[in-house]
Amino acid sequence: MSAAYRGSMLRTIVIAVISALLSPAPVAAAPGPGTNYAVDDAFTSPRTAWWRDAKFGMFVHFGDYSGWGGEYRRPDGTICRDAEWIRLRCEIPWPEYEAAAKKFNPAKFDAGAIVKLAKDAGQKYLVVTSKHHDGYAMWPTKVNKWNLRDTSAFDPNRDILAELKQAADAAGLKFGLYYSINDWHTTGTADNYAQYKKDMHAQLKELMTAYHPDLMWFDGQGQPWWSLADGEELQSYLHGLNPNLIINDRVTKSRGIVDGDYETPERQANIPAAPIAAVPWESCVTTSDRWGWARYDTNFKSSSVLTRYLLDIVGRDGDFLLNVGPDDTGVIPKGAQDSLRGVGQWLRANENSQAVYGATYTGLVADPAWGAVSRKGDKLYLSVYDWPDVGKLHLSTLDKFGITGARVLGSDQAVGWAAAGDGFDLTPSGAATGPIATVIELTITTPAAVPGSGTGLKAQYWKNTTFSGTPEVTRVEPALNFAWRTKGSPAPSIPADGFSARYTGFVQPQFTGEHTFLTVSDETVRVWVDGKLVIDNATPHGPAVNKAAVTLQAGKKYSIRVDYTESTGEAYLKLLWANPNRKQRVIPAAQLYPA
Template sequence: IPLEEYDKFLDEFNPVKFDADTWVKMAKDAGMKYIVITSKHHDGFGLFDSKTSDFDVMATPFKRDILKELSEACEKEGIKLCFYHSIMDWHHPDYLPRREWEKTRTVDGAEFPRYVDYMKDQLKELITNYGELGVLWFDGEWEDTWTHADGVELYDYVRSLQPNIIINNRVDKGRQGMQGLTKEGDFVGDFGTPEQEIPATGLPGVDWESCMTMNDHWGYNKYDNNWKSSEDLIQKLVDIASKGGNFLLNIGPKADGTFPQESIERLATIGDWMDVYSESIYGTQASPIAEVEWGRITQKKIENGTRIYLHIFDWPEDGKLKLEGLKGRLSGVGMLIKDWERFTVDVDEKNYSYVVNLPDIEPNASDEVIWLDFKD
C-alpha cells in the first residue's frame, strides 16, 4: 500500500473499547506471566506517545498512549510488560531498502544511519518511560541493510539503558529462518525464536520461546476461522515446556480494542487447566528422557530429588503407562487434581523400567497429570 494511502488509516484508528485492565486480567487468568505488545511493527506506526515521530497513536482519533495504560495495568497485576519492536520501518524516509510498491519514492537523500539513530531514540523512550521491561522482542532484521555489527551495537545500547533486560536473537543476523534458533557464531541475543513451530527435541543449554498464532493470522482477520482448539493449545504449551521452552501465544485484537470471542474462550479454557496443573509447567525443565507416545514429561527439582510430571494426552485403554529410562529411587507418587485415587507403580530399578497402574478416573481430555518423585 503506498504511503499516501496507508496514512489515511490514521483517521480510522479508534479502538474505543480498549481496556488495558481487561487485557491484562485475561492474560493473567490464563496463567501467563508476561505480555509482549507491539510498540511498532514494520509499517512504522507507534502504539505509544513518541516525541520523535508524529506517526503514532497520538495522531489518531484515539489519542491515548496504549503502552502507558498497559504498563500501569501490568504493574497492578504483577505481570511483566515486554515490547515487540520492528527494526524494519516502511514509513521512515531514511529506512532502506524501499518497498517494491514505492514507485515514486526515491532513495535520494535517504541515510540509513540516521534511521538507526531515530530507532534508538524511540527505544530509549520505550525503555525509560514504561517501567522495567522484561523483554525487547526485535523483528524485521533480515534485510541486507541491517548488519551483524548493527545488531551488536543495538544489543549493547539497549543493555546500557536497562542492564537486566532480555533481548531476543532477532536483534542480530544469527536466526535460522522460522525454526528460529541461532546458528553458530558470535551473534548476540539471549534466546531463540521459533515461529509457528516447536523444535522436535529439547535443546540443552539453549533458551527459546515459540511464538504462535491461535488461527492463521497474527492480526485480526474476521474471515479466518481456522482456530486451533483449546486442547491443541494446551498440548502445545505442554510440548514446549517438556522441551525447555516458553510459549508466546498471539492474540490479534479487533478494531474496537476487544479480543475476538474465540480467543477469549480459549484463554479461559487454558486458564481453567492451569488453575489445576500449573505446578507441572511453572519452573520446570525439559524431560529427562526421549519423547513418549502417550504424552509429554516435565520435571522439577525438589528437596533431595526430582519430581517427574507425566502429562497424559492419550489415556491408555489398559490403564497401564509404561516408562523407560528414569533414574533414581522412586519415593512417592501423586496427582494434581483434588481427591485423587491412590495408584501403584511396578518398578524394575535395574533396568530403569516402570509401569504406572493408573487410577480408574475420568482424565482431563486435554492433559491429565500424575507425578513421580525420585530421590537422588
C-alpha cells in the same frame, strides 16, 4: 476509561519522563578490544530467572493495520486478504494507507481487560507490539508523527502502552515490548541509514525510559542494511539503559546461539521436538491463523490444543508466547478469549500448574508418545493426553532414578509402578481427571550433586592464531562464556581479530554418567577431556555448536584443554555441559580448576 484513570495515567507518564530527564544517562559497555558482551549465562542467570520460570506469556499484535480487518478492496474491485502485512502484500498506496490510519480509533481498548484475560489464561508475562513493520508507533513518540497520538482518531490523551504497563504491574505480570527493526514507512532506509538508526535509538530510549520493559522482542532483522555490528551496538546500548533487560535473538540476525538471550522458533509447525542445543528458547504461536486481527480469521485453536502445546514446550525446556490480535476497536475476539480461558481453567484445576510454572525439561526420561514430562526438583510431572482405560503407561528412562511415590493430581486413585524393559510401567487405577491432560506426579530419588570448589581454568591469550611465542595475557577465567562479537577481544592489549586462546585445567562432574559437552564457537575450537580429543572443529567457521558425549564419575577431576582461534569477523566461545540430572548450562567456575 474514566477521567480520573486518564489523569492517573498522565501523572504516571509525566513522572517517568521527569525521572528519565533527571537521571544520568547510562553508559553502555565500551566497544573495542577487551569487551566481552556475554554478561552472564542465560540458562542460570538471576536476570533471566523470572522468564525461565514463567513459561507462559501473551503476545499482542495490535496496530493501525488492525483497522483494515485483514481486507483491502483494490481499485478493480478484487479483495486482497492479509493482516499485519497488509500494506506490503496488498500493495496499498501509502497515501491511501495513511488516510486509513487517520480514521483508526480503537476506543474500546481496555488494558485492564486484556491483562485480566492473560491472568485468567495463566499467563505470566505480556509482550505488545510497539511498532510493527509499517513503522506506525503505538505510543506518543516525539521522533515522528506516524503514531497513534498524531495520526489516528483515537483520544490523544490516552497512551495504550502506559495503560498496559500500569495494568500489568498491578496484576504482577512482567511487561515486554515488540519493536520492528524494519520500517516500510521510512523511505530510503538503506540510503539514509545513519539517520534511521539515530531515530531508532531515540525511539527505543523513549520506550525504555517511559515504560520500563522487562523484555524487548525484536523482529524485522533480515534486512541487508542491518548488519552484525548494528546488532552488537544495539544490544550494548540497551543493556546500558537497563542491564537486567532480556532481549530475543532477532535483535541481530536471529542466530539464537549467539544473538540475544534466547531463540524464537515461530508457529506450531516449528515447535522444537527437544531442547535446542546451547540456547534457551521461546515458541510464539497464533491463537487463530494470523498474528494481527482479520475479520475472516475465525479458526481459533481449541483450549485442548493450546494446553498441550504449552505442556510439550515446557517439557522441552521452552517458553510459550501465545498471540492474540485485538480488533479494530481494541477488543480481543471472543474465540481467542474462550480458548485462552480454557487453558487457564486447566492450569487452575487439580494442581495442574505444578507441571508448568518453574518446571523444566528432564533428561531422565524420553519424551513419551502419550503426553509430556516435566521436572521440578524431586518431582516428575507426567501430563497424559491418552489416558489408558485399561492397561499401563510406559516411561522410557535415559538414566537411573528411583520412584518413591506416585499420585494423580486432583484424584485419590492409587498409581502402581514397576520396573519394565527400558524404564517403568505405571498403572493408574481410575479414570482421567479431564479430557485435555491428566497429570501424574512421581516423587523420585536421584544422586545428590557433588559440590566443587574450583575457580575456573588457566587462560592464555596470544596476539596470533598459531599459539606462537609468549602469551600476551595469562589469567584464570571463571567460565568460558565469551561473546566478543566484531569489536571485542579477551583483553585491551589483544586486537579484535587475529588472536588465539588456550584454556587448561581440570573439570569435576557433579554426577556419574554420560555428560554432553557443547561448544559455541566462531571460528575454530578443539576440546580435550582426560587427554582425548572430543571436539575437533578446526576448520574456520561461523557461529556453530559442536557436541561430544563423555562418561564421567562424580567428584573425580579430569584434565581439560580448550583451544580457540579467531582470524577475522565475529568471535564467540562458550563451553557448556548437560547431564540427565542437570540441564545444559555454561560449566560453572566451581567445577573448573586451573592447571
